[in-house]
Amino acid sequence: MARRADAAGGTPATVALTAAGIAFTAHPYRHDPAAAxxxxxxxxxxxVEPERVFKTLLADTDAGLVVGIVPVAGRLDLKALATAVGAKRAVMAxxxxxxxxxxxxxxxxxxIGQRTTLPTVLDETAELFDTVFxxxxxxxxxxxxxxxxxxxITGGRVAAIARD
Structure with a gap:
C-alpha cells in the first residue's frame, strides 16, 4: 500500500501514519449526512464487507477513557472492553x-492521531484480515x-470486545 496523505487531506491520522512510516491507503468517499x-x-x-470496516468508539471506565475499535456491523461489548483494560465498568462516553x-x-x-493518547483495544476479528479500514x-x-x-500506531492491544 502506498502512503497517500495528500489524498486524505492531511488529517492528524494521515500525518501520524506518514511520520511513523506506516503504509496505508486513503479511501475518500462521498459522505451522506442523512446516513443512519x-x-x-x-x-x-x-x-468492502462490513466485517473489515471498523468503527472507533470511546468508553468511560473507572480507569478513565478508553478507545474500542470494533466492526461496523457489530456492537461494542462494554463489559469485555472494561475487562480488557482492567476496569470494573464501562459506559459509552x-x-x-x-x-x-x-x-x-x-x-x-x-x-490514529488523537489529541490525547488513550488506551486502545482492537477487536480480535481484525486479525482475520490482511488489512482493515x-x-x-x-x-x-x-x-x-x-x-x-x-x-x-495506537499502542493498542487485541481482545474480544465485539458482539453481534
Missing part, C-alpha cells in the same frame, strides 16, 4: 467529551492498513 450509520455507509460506499479528547467529530473519529479523521474518509500497524 457512518460505518455501514463507508463499507457500502467503498464496496459523552459524544462532546469524545470529540474534545480526540480532536475529531463523531462519525469521523479515527483511532478505520476512519481517517473526517466523515467520508477511511484508511486501509494492516491490523498490526494499527496496533503499533
Amino acid at each position: 450509520s457512518f460505518g455501514l455507509e463507508a463499507a457500502e460506499a467503498l464496496g 459523552d459524544p462532546a467529551v469524545a470529540e474534545r479528547r480526540t480532536g475529531y467529530v463523531v462519525g469521523g473519529i479515527s483511532p 478505520v476512519s481517517g479523521g473526517r466523515r467520508g474518509l477511511d484508511l486501509e492498513l494492516a491490523p498490526a500497524d494499527l496496533l503499533r
Whole structure:
C-alpha cells in the first residue's frame, strides 16, 4: 500500500501514519449526512464487507477513557472492553467529551492521531484480515492498513470486545 496523505487531506491520522512510516491507503468517499450509520455507509460506499470496516468508539471506565475499535456491523461489548483494560465498568462516553479528547467529530473519529493518547483495544476479528479500514479523521474518509500497524500506531492491544 502506498502512503497517500495528500489524498486524505492531511488529517492528524494521515500525518501520524506518514511520520511513523506506516503504509496505508486513503479511501475518500462521498459522505451522506442523512446516513443512519457512518460505518455501514463507508463499507457500502467503498464496496468492502462490513466485517473489515471498523468503527472507533470511546468508553468511560473507572480507569478513565478508553478507545474500542470494533466492526461496523457489530456492537461494542462494554463489559469485555472494561475487562480488557482492567476496569470494573464501562459506559459509552459523552459524544462532546469524545470529540474534545480526540480532536475529531463523531462519525469521523479515527483511532490514529488523537489529541490525547488513550488506551486502545482492537477487536480480535481484525486479525482475520490482511488489512482493515478505520476512519481517517473526517466523515467520508477511511484508511486501509494492516491490523498490526494499527496496533503499533495506537499502542493498542487485541481482545474480544465485539458482539453481534
